[in-house]
Amino acid sequence: MITEAQFQNELQIIIQNAIREDVGAGDYSSLACIPSSAKGKAKLLVKDEGIIAGVEFAKMIFHEVDANLLIETFINDGTPVKYGDVVFNVSGSSQSILKAERLVLNSMQRMSAIATKTNGYVKFLEGTTTKILDTRKTTPGFRACEKWAVKIGGGENHRFALYDMIMLKDNHIDFSGGITLAIAKSKAFLKENNLDLKIIVEARNLDEIKEILQSEGIYRILIDNFNYEDTRQAVTLIGNKCQTESSGNINEDTIRLYAECGVNYISSGALTHSIYNMDLSLKAI
Template sequence: MTLPLYPLMYDGLIRAALAEDLGLAGDLTTDACVPADARAKALFRARHDGVVAGLDAALHAFALLDPSLRITTHVGDGDRIAPGTVLATVEGAARPILSAERTALNLLGRLCGIASETRRLADRIAGTGAQIVCTRKTTPGLRALEKYAVRVGGGGNHRFALDDAVLIKDNHLVAAGGLRAAVERARACVGHMVKIEVEVDTLDQLAELIDLKVDAVLLDNMDVPTLKRAIAMVDGRMITEASGGVTPDTIRAIAETGVTLISLGWLTHSVKNFDIGLDFDPA
C-alpha cells in the first residue's frame, strides 16, 4: 500500500512555484492576448508509456489560481499508461489554465518520470526478494513528493531526513576515530527506536562491523562477486544494502546476490522527465 499525499504536504510548494512563475507582474502574455471571458477545455495527455504519480498535486496549481475550474482525473497514481492516454481534463476560464500550465507540467513530468523508472527497475528484479530504495539525493523542496513517486513506482524509501535514523558513512568514521568508536557513540546517544546503519567499503570492515551488532550495513561500490561474499558473511544478521555503480543493466545481478535493498541516488537526482502535453480542445 502506498502512503497517501495529503494537500497540506504540497500546498505550500505549489503556491511557491506559482509565485515564482508569475513574478511581480503576473502572466503578461495571457493577460494581454486572451480575453477575460475566454473559456477552454485542456487535456493532459501522455506522450509515451509509463506510470502516473503526483497527479492531484500537479492539478492543485489550477485550483489555487481559480477554484471554479472543473478538474476531472481519468487515471490515478500508480496506473500504467500508454502513449496518448488522457490523464486529466481542466475546464473553465482560459486565463488561469494557461497561467498554471507550466507549474503543473513541470511537477507532473518530474514525478511520473521517477515513478516510471522505478517501476521499470522493480520489474527487472522481480522475484529476487530485493527492493529498490531512493536516497536523500532529491531536488531541494521536492523530497516528500519525489519519495512518494518512488513508492508509487513500486520502490521504497530510505531516510527522509537526517533525523530519521543513524547512517554512519566513511567521513563519519574518519571524524569519529574509527568504526567501533562511531558505532558505540551512536548507540549511546540515540533512543531504542532509532536504527543504526554503517557504510563499509571492504570485507575487512564488514567483519569488524558484524561483531558490533548494528541494524543494517551499506555495502558501497562492491562488485557482484564481493557482494556475494558479503551477503554470506552477514548470514541474515542485519539488513544489507547495495549502493554505488547500480545501472539498469547490472541491477538484476546485484539483486540476485541476496541483498535486501538496492539504493539509487540517480533515481531522484537525474531521472529523465516524463513527457506530458497539455492541449486545448479546439471545440
C-alpha cells in the same frame, strides 16, 4: 521516516514556492489578453510512453491556484500510458488554468520519468526478494515529489532527509575515528536527545562488515561498492542480524546480479538524478 502530515506539508511548500517563483506579481500574459470571466477547458495529453505520475499532485496544484477548477480524471497515477492518451481534463477559469499550466507540466513530466525508471528497475528484480530504494540525490526543493514518484513506480523510499535516520557513511566514520566509535557516539547522541532513530552503517570491505557486527542495534548495513562475490560473503556474514543494502554504481546491467547475491535492498540515485522527462502537454479543447 517522516510522517504523512510532514510529507503533505512538504508538498504544500513545494507548490507555494513554485507559484511564487513562476507567477510572482501576476501572469501578465493571461491578464493582458484573457478576460477574468472567461471559462475554458484543457486536456493533459501524453506524447510519450511510460508510467504516469503526478496526477494527484496536479490536482493539488490546480486547487491551490483556484479551488473552483474541476478535474476529470481518466488515467490514475501508476498506470502505463502511451502516445495520444488523455490523462485528465481541467475546466474553469481560463486564467487559472494558464497560471497552473507550467507547474503542472514540469512536475508531472519529471515525476512520470522517475516512476517509469523505477518501474523498469522493479521489473529487473522480479522473482527475487530484493526491493529498490531511492536516495537523497534529488532535485533541491522537489524531493517530496520525486520520492512520491518512486513509490508510484513500485519502489520504496529510503530516509527522507538527514533528520529521520542515522546513516554513518565513510566520511562520518573517518571523521569520528572509526566504525565502532562512530556507532557508540551515535547511540549516545540518540539517548541524550531522546531520539528514536534507526542506524544504518556503511561498509567498504568485509573487515568493516565484521567490525559493524560487533555492535548491537544496527538496523541495516550498507554494502557499498562491493563486487558480487564479496557481496555474497557479506550477506552470509550478516545473516539475520540486520538488514542488508547494496549501493554504488548499480545499473540496469548489474542490478539483477546484485539482487541474486541475497541483499534485502538495492539503493540507486539514478532513479532521480539520471532521468529524461516524459513528454506531456496541456492543450485547450
